[in-house]
Amino acid sequence: MILNDVPLVGMLKTRMGWLEDRQRVLAQNVANADTPGFRTRDIEPLDYRKAVSQPPPQKTTLALTNPEHIAATASGDSDRYGRPRVKTSEIRPSGNAVVLEEEMMKVAQNQIDYQAATSLYSRSLGLIKTALGKSR
16 A cells, blocks of 8 residues: 555645745745845745645656756755745845744744644554554
8 A cells, every 4th residue: 555545644745845845945044134135935835726636746857968967956946846936025225035033933833834744644654554453
């Protein structure tokens, strides 16, 4: 049995992946709090209705046409689905738009959401083990 075939487990894995991506973006925002011209970024919330109705996106990579080319990596200007992460906020005279209080509140909420998702994931696995008779 593949665990991703269980809808709840699959959705929880998707949610945890999204929360990991968001944590990375929020950490970049905090790290660049004093960088002139830096704008805060965030990723869009998951739309579970869309996620359930469509198959998961296939991961694509760029083909290297020359062995001297450098392999492409994920850009910091968009999330892994290509959506922009730019959000306007207060802008200081240096052009920086990071408000540390807001970013830290987002980080804290993201951490709470991740802990809830991991707890539900662990309990789901426990239920599956119990159903299979392997609770020990």
